[in-house]
């Protein structure tokens with residue numbers, strides 16, 4: 093089989109590093125570019141011995157560099173972006189610049205070089221819509237521009253729209269994936285993500301912080317299921333031009349998640365409820381339920397999340413114990 097070459101932007105991040113591992117496992121040659129804003133070299137250090145793996149520490153905003161890296165690959169997996177509700181709230185301007193500017197650089201060079209792009213989007217796109225489960229073509233409901241949370245969803249929506257426009261007008265081969273609450277080893281709670289944060293608190297014997305009344309729900313997917321699905325999608329001709337939800341559709345309340353974390357870590361930490369305003373600042377808006385409709389990806393590639401919530405929580409516990 094001909095050599096398959098991937099460029100993974102944001103490849104030193106949580107999902108990016110697992111994706112890189114999966115691509116190497118499937119025989120790809122992989123180059124990672126990461127500016128280490130939230131990514132970490134320790135996430136990819138174990139891959140350095142692999143002769144099919146190389147990396148560059150730099151920003152995707154460097155257009156000349158990206159032109160060179162994209163020319164050397166067949167598929168760009170574009171994950172480099174500002175992530176995490178707290179990170180985005182604290183770094184709003186930087187998040188907008190990287191999420192819009194970085195994607196434009198990737199789409200432009202990939203179009204010129206006739207390379208495929210797998211664009212990583214997010215369930216945040218659906219905003220506070222209550223019409224669960226969310227289908228890819230559903231309406232989106234976002235709060236006002238003055239609430240920083242929503243700027244992440246807006247930039248990611250513009251990324252998607254830009255990618256679709258390149259695909260329609262300039263024949264770019266693009267696959268768009270909307271990830272729903274993906275979890276596993278190497279994810280950190282530092283930027284807001286609930287599961288590693290609660291596990292870190294439980295292991296340290298500190299209060300387990302549940303925001304609001306804890307009745308809001310999420311569906312947590314294993315990063316191992318997600319990266320398998322994404323590599324399969326990247327190789328599927330029928331996925332080109334499509335937008336796909338990916339994740340798990342098994343719903344859990346954050347209150348129940350906190351109790352599960354406490355049980356599985358055998359922690360004596362109390363579960364503490366914190367008002368949203370105190371956690372994120374005044375006027376913060378959360379969504380009460382977030383569930384993907386997975387019909388499209390299932391019919392296209394037979395995707396089915398396989399790992400259970402207990403497996404996911406245990407994988408995070410084991411990682412954070414180390």
Ligand code: UDP
Pocket residue numbers: 176177178216273284285286287289290301302303304308310346378382
């Ligand atoms: N959350 C929480 N405690 C924390 C961090 C987050 O209760 O320490 C809640 C958060 O308010 C949200 C859910 O957990 O309702 C998931 O938050 P996360 O930031 O992980 O992702 P989101 O799904 O909101 O993008």
